[in-house]
Amino acid sequence: MSTPVTPAPAQPAPAAQTAPGATRPRVGWKTPIVYGLAALVTLLLFVPGTPAGEQTTFQFGSGTEFFTIPDVPVPALITIVLLTVIMAAAAVWAVLLVRQRRHAPAWLHVVVGVAFVLAFLTYAGAGRTSVIPMVSLLAGALALSVPLVFGAMSGVICERSGIINIAIEGQLLFGAFAAAVVASAVGTGYAGLVAAPIAGGIVGAMLAWFAVSYRVNQIIVGVVLNTLIIGLTGFLFATVLADNKEMWNTRMPLPRLPIPLLSEIPVVGPVLFNQTILVYLMYALIFGLQFMLFRSRWGLRTRAVGEHPKAADTVGIKVNVRRVWNTILGGAIAGLGGAFFTVGSGLAFGREMSAGQGYIALAAMILGKWNPYGAVAAALLFGFSKNLGNVLSTIGSGVPSEILLMLPYVITIFAVAGFVGRVRPPAAEGVPYTKS
Structure with a gap:
């Protein structure tokens, strides 16, 4: 009689040998390089150009706060040296993080950016009798960012679809035109806020019509629409508006609506909470769009249409219908942002007054990686860098005016090179969808 053979217990398979660091994220050297360049520029340009013993005075009050913050004079050369040390230390830390295959935290980007800006302001204001008005600098930056934020939010909605x-x-410009004309005719700036999104929505509907119904190249259609709106508004400005300026093109500014208590907080209050209704609508749009895009059924379907329209169609989502309505919505949002150029700023309409802000808003959207919060941060960066040049010109800084004009674009290049890295648009962006 044979003895039954008991099978040996199965031995667990040896664990796969993983190369050290194979599963860790790939981290590039862009961030420490940019940190190092910021420290190097400060060391080579700002330190030698700042006379010893000079002071720079920062002003943090506007006269409407709970209490007045006195002006703060600082020793210019010592302050710049300390800020240079902070940036150099951040660069060293970033190098250590890269060697550990770890990304630099977001707050470190903020620290380096603020340190560089403060070093530049200290250098520009050293020995000047004028103070650096920080409240005016920040409030002006926010104001210049308003049309960029609306335009970037428009781009996020459309391109996510x-x-x-x-x-x-073109949507910004047509919104500015409609806001000025309707506000002048009715006699109140609030009427312009109603007309501006309608005008922008019309341009968005034309874009959707050609892009979806006729599957025309979307970039070409967009450029043609921009040219069309520039020509149309220029013609009407030179004829109808010029012939009866009092009726169709008078200044109808929106009143400021300070929020009680909040508007009296030092520094923050005058900047954020003493604004027009258009700025408050911008706040609501930012948070609302971020929530809707990533926490709602509408946002899920919108992102599905932009990433994989065939899969979205399979589960019953009407791809082209959603693209059309989202493009019209995006156009309306951009048109509302265009109202800032006229009723939002208290100005009459002028020929081509959008001045390329739509393209900068598009760059802000890309810089923000098609995310509302990121796009807002990029738009604020553009607005701050532009207003920085205006403020420095006002105080009589020795920085050449050409450098100040280049400032927004130079800062943007450094931001893209160091803080953003590679960006990926929605997979089906610009690809017409035909149901098979």
Whole structure:
């Protein structure tokens, strides 16, 4: 009689040998390089150009706060040296993080950026009799960012749906035109806020019509629409508006609406809470769009249409219908942002007054990686860098005016090179969808 053979217990398979660091994220050297360049520029340009013993005075009050913050004079050369040390230390830390295959935290980007800006302001204001008005600097930066934020939010909605919205420039300009004309005719700036999104929505509808119904190249359609709106508004400005300026093109500014208590907080209050209704609508749009895009059924379907329209169609989502309505919505948002140029700023309409802001808003959207919060941060960066040049010109800084004009674009290049890295648009962006 044979003895039954008991099978040996199965031995666990040896664990796969993983190369050290194979599963860790790939981290590039862009961030420490940019940190190091910021420290190097400060060391080579700002330190030698700042006379010893000079002071720079920062002003943090506007006269409307709970209490007045006195002006703060600082020793210019010592302050710049300390800020240079902070940036150099951040660069060293970033190198150590890269060697550990770890990304630099977001707050470190903020620290380096603030240190560099403060070093530049200290250098520009050293020995000047004028103070650096920080409240005016920040409030002006926010104001200049308003049309960029609205335009960037428009781009986020459209391109998340798969439609490339190059027509933001035309939507801003047509919104500014409609706001000025309707506000002048009715006699109140609030009427312009109603007309502006309608005008922008019309441009968005034209973009959707050609892009979805006729499957025309979306970039070409956007450029053509921009040219069309520039020509149309220029013609009407030179004829109808010029013939009866009092009726169709008078200044109808929106009143400021300070929020009780909040507007009296030092520094923050005058900047954020003493604004027009258009700025408050911008606040609501930012948080609302971020929530809707990533926490709602509408946002899920919008992102599905922009990433994989075939899969979205399979589960019953009407791809082209959603693209059309989202493009019209995006155009309306950009048109509302265009109202800032006229009723939002208290100005009459002028020929081509959007001045390329739509293209900068498009760049802000890309810089923000098609995310509302990121796009807002990029738009604020553009607005701050532009207003920085204005403030320095006002105080009589020795920095050449050409450098000040280049400032927004130079800062943007450094931001893209160091803080953003590679960006990926929605997979189906610009690709027409035909149901098979």
